[in-house]
Amino acid sequence: MSSLFPALTAGPAADRPALRFGERSLTYAELAAAAGTVAGAVRQARRVAVWATPDLSTTVAVTGALLAGVPVVPLNPRSGERELGHILADSAPDLVLAAPGQDLPAPVRGLPRLDVDPAGGDAGAPPAGGDSRDDRDEDPALIVYTSGTTGPPKGAVIPRRAIAATLDALADAWQWTDDDVLVHGLPLFHVHGLVLGVLGPLRRGGSVRHLGRFTTEGVARELNAGATMLFGVPTMYHRIAEALPREPELVKALASARLLVSGSAALPVHDHERIAAATGRRVIERYGMTETLMNTSVHADGEARPGTVGVPLPGVELRLVEEDGSRVTAYDGQSVGEIQVRGPNLFTGYLGRPDATAAAFTADGWFRTGDMAVCEPDGYVRIVGRKATDLIKSGGYKIGAGEIENALLEHPAVREAAVTGEPDADLGERIVAWIVPVDPQSPPTLEELAGHVARRLAPHKRPRVVHHLDALPRNDMGKIMKRALSHD
Ligand code: MCA
Ligand code: AMP
Numbered sequence: 001m002s003s004l005f006p007a008l009t010a011g012p013a014a015d016r017p018a019l020r021f022g023e024r025s026l027t028y029a030e031l032a033a034a035a036g037t038v039a040g041a042v043r044q045a046r047r048v049a050v051w052a053t054p055d056l057s058t059t060v061a062v063t064g065a066l067l068a069g070v071p072v073v074p075l076n077p078r079s080g081e082r083e084l085g086h087i088l089a090d091s092a093p094d095l096v097l098a099a100p101g102q103d104l105p106a107p108v109r110g111l112p113r114l115d116v117d118p119a120g121g122d123a124g125a126p127p128a129g130g131d132s133r134d135d136r137d138e139d140p141a142l143i144v145y146t147s148g149t150t151g152p153p154k155g156a157v158i159p160r161r162a163i164a165a166t167l168d169a170l171a172d173a174w175q176w177t178d179d180d181v182l183v184h185g186l187p188l189f190h191v192h193g194l195v196l197g198v199l200g201p202l203r204r205g206g207s208v209r210h211l212g213r214f215t216t217e218g219v220a221r222e223l224n225a226g227a228t229m230l231f232g233v234p235t236m237y238h239r240i241a242e243a244l245p246r247e248p249e250l251v252k253a254l255a256s257a258r259l260l261v262s263g264s265a266a267l268p269v270h271d272h273e274r275i276a277a278a279t280g281r282r283v284i285e286r287y288g289m290t291e292t293l294m295n296t297s298v299h300a301d302g303e304a305r306p307g308t309v310g311v312p313l314p315g316v317e318l319r320l321v322e323e324d325g326s327r328v329t330a331y332d333g334q335s336v337g338e339i340q341v342r343g344p345n346l347f348t349g350y351l352g353r354p355d356a357t358a359a360a361f362t363a364d365g366w367f368r369t370g371d372m373a374v375c376e377p378d379g380y381v382r383i384v385g386r387k388a389t390d391l392i393k394s395g396g397y398k399i400g401a402g403e404i405e406n407a408l409l410e411h412p413a414v415r416e417a418a419v420t421g422e423p424d425a426d427l428g429e430r431i432v433a434w435i436v437p438v439d440p441q442s443p444p445t446l447e448e449l450a451g452h453v454a455r456r457l458a459p460h461k462r463p464r465v466v467h468h469l470d471a472l473p474r475n476d477m478g479k480i481m482k483r484a485l486s487h488d
Helices: 028-042 056-067 081-091 160-174 191-204 216-224 234-246 248-256 269-279 354-360 401-409 446-456 482-486
Strands: 017-021 024-027 048-051 072-075 095-098 113-115 140-146 154-159 181-184 207-210 229-232 259-262 284-289 293-297 317-321 337-342 367-375 381-386 391-394 397-400 414-424 428-437 465-468
Touching: 017 028, 017 056, 017 191, 024 028, 024 056, 028 056, 028 095, 028 113, 048 056, 048 081, 056 072, 056 095, 056 191, 072 081, 081 154, 081 446, 140 160, 140 191, 154 160, 160 191, 160 284, 160 293, 181 191, 181 216, 191 207, 191 229, 191 284, 191 293, 216 234, 216 248, 229 234, 234 248, 234 259, 234 269, 248 269, 284 367, 317 367, 391 414, 391 428, 397 401, 401 414, 401 428, 401 446, 414 482, 446 465
Parallel strands: 017 207, 048 072, 048 095, 072 140, 095 113, 181 207, 181 229, 229 259, 259 284, 428 465
Antiparallel strands: 017 024, 140 154, 284 293, 317 337, 337 367, 367 381, 391 397, 414 428
């Protein structure tokens, strides 16, 4: 393997559009110049953080650092101080890359800063070199923070090899070429929006039009103006399904797209069917994880069977395993096991957490996803649940109950706290907080607790519902019985 971005370093694509955010865009030549300037400036760094606002600066910053062979820690610009403080202490970046004029909060302000001006490329900047060395395949490219059941998020170290492998496997499955124009409105601090949504088109030599923020109008506009593919989380497709009856332009747009792809959580069959009925087009699903990048997908020329996530991608080995470690060998659409995977798409471990890394793999090197599934006779995978009840998927974001409980317990009016997820038509799951107040006569309100969590962690981690209780249900060992809560 050589360059992550052949079209940037050697391609004939110089005048082709690479990236567009609203009115601002860059051709491959302009991106090469701007990213080359960044690469020159960060070359000596061990690791950099990128303030990942949804704009051109973020994409230029990430591309530049990767050209220089310097690993990137993408930061959610909506993270609260507690979460940012943890990520910065854990990953210890040498500097932060941000858009010029961007105001940065306290924990980030302490770092040396490099302003990334997408228009400020120096076409004469010497090539950075770090991108094309074969011996760098195992080097880290990204460190992406991801929630576990307890404790603060862990940094998944994603090597260059995994990014190249996953993007090339998707190109094969989706017949993804340099003619494709992708539209999306995903955040740029997670794998979905950054690796698939930005690095994907750049690796192919195609282009991406980012909406800044997701709207059904934006999707309709771009697909009707020549974009060929749409990537989104199920919440976005749910909002599309809701809007189709009143937005004829959206119907036309989806009907003309080459590929509509959903991932990050399960797309409900009801939304699949509503979109198919209104547009004649089927959304295809792919299944991945921050630690594994992409594992399975429905192929562009395969059958988009609602409720399934397709077949293992080229190079990915997938097995289902029972609780006792034995393999589920029946491909009968009934026998449930945990999905375990192996392949070049996997991360190398959690930053500074050999204990957590060891626990994530079996003795024979398979990664335990924690997702429960069945396989259909033709190999299609159907995800049926998750091992850990303390992981919540809301709007496509993975959220650990434990980190929210810890934040709630820091509120002076909270004596005890437990967090669960409950079904939500829009978000998939919504976060529910069960609170024992210090003073039952004046319990904290939902607004107060939501604001408290949003300021410390991030707004998508805030509870949407609060229940007040006299006591939390506990078993003889004192452990909170969450199932008793959810069934209330
Ligand atoms: C409301 N807001 C608040 C508060 N209450 N802000 C601060 N404090 C509060 N108490 C604000 C929010 O910040 C936001 O502001 C607005 O109210 C609405 O927020 P919310 O309802 O949370 O979200 P939304 O705007 O409706 O967004 C839905 C969404 C989003 C667009 C679908 O959830 C999203 O972008 N999801 C994508 C997640 C993703 O990319 N996951 C990939 C990870 P404002 O209105 O100003 O915005 S998984 C992955 O990468 C793996 C590999 C995979 O398989 O893909
Ligand atoms: P994250 O850890 O945020 O990268 O999220 C990864 C998790 O998202 C996986 O372990 C799955 O539980 C879930 N996921 C991703 N894609 C799908 C999909 N197409 N269908 C169901 N669940 C999915």
